[in-house]
Amino acid sequence: MQQHRIACAEIWGGVRNVDLDVCAGGLTASVFSLACSGEMGGDIYYLSVCSNDRMTRMVLADVRGHGEQVSHISARIYDSLRHNINTLGCIGVLTDLNDAIHGQGLDALTTATVVGYNITESRLYYSYAGHSPAYLWRRADHRWSPLRFNAESGTTNLVLGVLPSVRFDQESTPISQGDRVFIYTDGVIECRNPEGEAFGAVRLLDALGVAEGESLADLKNRVVKSLRRHAGPAPFHDDITFMLAEIPQEHRG
Numbered sequence: 001m002q003q004h005r006i007a008c009a010e011i012w013g014g015v016r017n018v019d020l021d022v023c024a025g026g027l028t029a030s031v032f033s034l035a036c037s038g039e040m041g042g043d044i045y046y047l048s049v050c051s052n053d054r055m056t057r058m059v060l061a062d063v064r065g066h067g068e069q070v071s072h073i074s075a076r077i078y079d080s081l082r083h084n085i086n087t088l089g090c091i092g093v094l095t096d097l098n099d100a101i102h103g104q105g106l107d108a109l110t111t112a113t114v115v116g117y118n119i120t121e122s123r124l125y126y127s128y129a130g131h132s133p134a135y136l137w138r139r140a141d142h143r144w145s146p147l148r149f150n151a152e153s154g155t156t157n158l159v160l161g162v163l164p165s166v167r168f169d170q171e172s173t174p175i176s177q178g179d180r181v182f183i184y185t186d187g188v189i190e191c192r193n194p195e196g197e198a199f200g201a202v203r204l205l206d207a208l209g210v211a212e213g214e215s216l217a218d219l220k221n222r223v224v225k226s227l228r229r230h231a232g233p234a235p236f237h238d239d240i241t242f243m244l245a246e247i248p249q250e251h252r253g
Helices: 068-083 091-101 200-208 216-231
Strands: 003-006 010-016 018-024 027-034 040-049 055-063 110-118 123-129 135-138 143-146 171-174 180-184 240-246
Touching: 003 010, 003 040, 010 018, 010 068, 018 040, 018 216, 027 040, 027 216, 040 068, 040 240, 055 068, 055 091, 055 180, 055 240, 068 091, 091 110, 091 123, 110 180, 135 200, 200 216, 216 240
Parallel strands: 003 018
Antiparallel strands: 010 040, 018 027, 027 240, 040 055, 055 110, 110 123, 123 171, 135 143, 135 180, 180 240
């Protein structure tokens, strides 16, 4: 399996099909993205590492449209990550994107997840814009749990582009060496079998399994095989993109 090293102050990602292991800042990751038709779909993935190698940020976005619309939004995500590369947290990226997308029409509407890991604090930051919550697997309790907000109030965390101004919530949680994170677009849980039944969260958690002692690449392959088995002989009806990340047992100095 190919592995790509992301250097300090670097941003990596895009919209093309990919099946790749990545080493980025204080974490390792395995990325899978497959457009349901052609080489470019509506899913966008990015990882960025700050200039001192202490903050790694992961972004997944699912654009309603395809083609040129997606390329434009992908470029705006890149610009925002560059602008916010040395900042702590995730809200700035979502706010920038909402400003850029609003007013562009229905095909520009986008859901997104932004997750940031800070080595110095050993904390994981997360924000959503109309997107399914990430899952966290803690080595201490061997269980996958959704990363939800403790409370939401008012008009918050909406799909990008719906309103000109939206408040995005952010929360953080302590994270330890050996813990893992899974973020994904809705093509994963909405993958349908020939009878029209969605893959769903229960099958996803079953595919993710216990995860102890398994490489990220092996875990990624198991999820992909489960999705293909569920879909049967038919091609996927939607783009499928997900990232698995792990805090290594030992950080580099």
